[in-house]
Amino acid sequence: MLTSGTLLVAQTDKVRLALDKLVVAYPDLLAGHDAEALHWRDGTVMPVSDDTSSNTLSELLRHASVVDQFRIPYPHGPLEKPPIAGADPGRFRNTAFFTKMYGHCQKGEVLPRLVSFAWLPKTWGKPIRITSVNHVDEHLRAVSAEIDALPEKIKHAAYPVAGTYNCRAVVDTGQPSPHSYGIAIDLNTAHADYWYWQPHAGPITYRNRMPQEIVAIFEKHGFIWGGKWYHYDTMHFEFRPELLVE
Ligand SMILES: [Zn+2]
Numbered sequence: 430m431l432t433s434g435t436l437l438v439a440q441t442d443k444v445r446l447a448l449d450k451l452v453v454a455y456p457d458l459l460a461g462h463d464a465e466a467l468h469w470r471d472g473t474v475m476p477v478s479d480d481t482s483s484n485t486l487s488e489l490l491r492h493a494s495v496v497d498q499f500r501i502p503y504p505h506g507p508l509e510k511p512p513i514a515g516a517d518p519g520r521f522r523n524t525a526f527f528t529k530m531y532g533h534c535q536k537g538e539v540l541p542r543l544v545s546f547a548w549l550p551k552t553w554g555k556p557i558r559i560t561s562v563n564h565v566d567e568h569l570r571a572v573s574a575e576i577d578a579l580p581e582k583i584k585h586a587a588y589p590v591a592g593t594y595n596c597r598a599v600v601d602t603g604q605p606s607p608h609s610y611g612i613a614i615d616l617n618t619a620h621a622d623y624w625y626w627q628p629h630a631g632p633i634t635y636r637n638r639m640p641q642e643i644v645a646i647f648e649k650h651g652f653i654w655g656g657k658w659y660h661y662d663t664m665h666f667e668f669r670p671e672l673l674v675e
Pocket residue numbers: 608613614615662664665666
């Protein structure tokens with residue numbers, strides 16, 4: 430039987446598991462955590478609340494806590510069926526956490542941390558810009574080298590790149606886009622499917638033409654894929670290693 434005590438333990442476990450994953454995923458910036466706060470290496474103590482006041486999808490997309498970020502597990506491996514309604518693992522982002530980590534683009538804090546490198550140097554070779562925080566640039570460079578070695582008919586979904594850094598908000602939430610932190614990349618729009626391009630009436634019909642080989646390479650290096658979202662965005666990848674920690 431579940432008692433309120435059991436629920437409290439379950440709640441505490443959920444918070445601890447979430448904070449453990451964050452500390453494992455971001456060792457450069459996070460030193461550890463206690464039951465109530467994340468401890469950053471610069472000495473900042475960031476209290477983490479797991480109040481359940483945000484429960485609707487639209488509230489969670491705007492006001493997620495760092496614990497809420499883990500509410501919907503990110504599925505490992507190839508998708509077996511389209512995501513169920515409302516399942517957008519990774520779209521809950523705590524703005525304070527990501528802004529602390531990568532900077533606020535409108536205050537000019539993100540730009541100085543961006544580095545440029547040639548995407549798919551053997552195939553396309555144009556420069557793209559991505560943050561160097563958390564070594565995201567090195568992880569993306571490894572992704573680029575592996576995709577570059579794929580057969581042309583597969584890797585064509587990965588170029589030309591549609592965009593990386595962009596100081597803007599997410600279209601349907603108004604919150605800072607992961608592109609505004611310099612942690613996201615959009616691949617070839619000609620091979621992409623995006624829920625927002627669909628007629629807005631009626632349920633969303635899932636579509637995808639992104640090769641699984643490309644998805645698997647990104648995930649191996651700490652990037653999640655927007656093709657695993659009900660609000661699918663199949664050209665979109667973003668550095669979210671906390672969601673890939675086993
Ligand atoms: Zn994107």
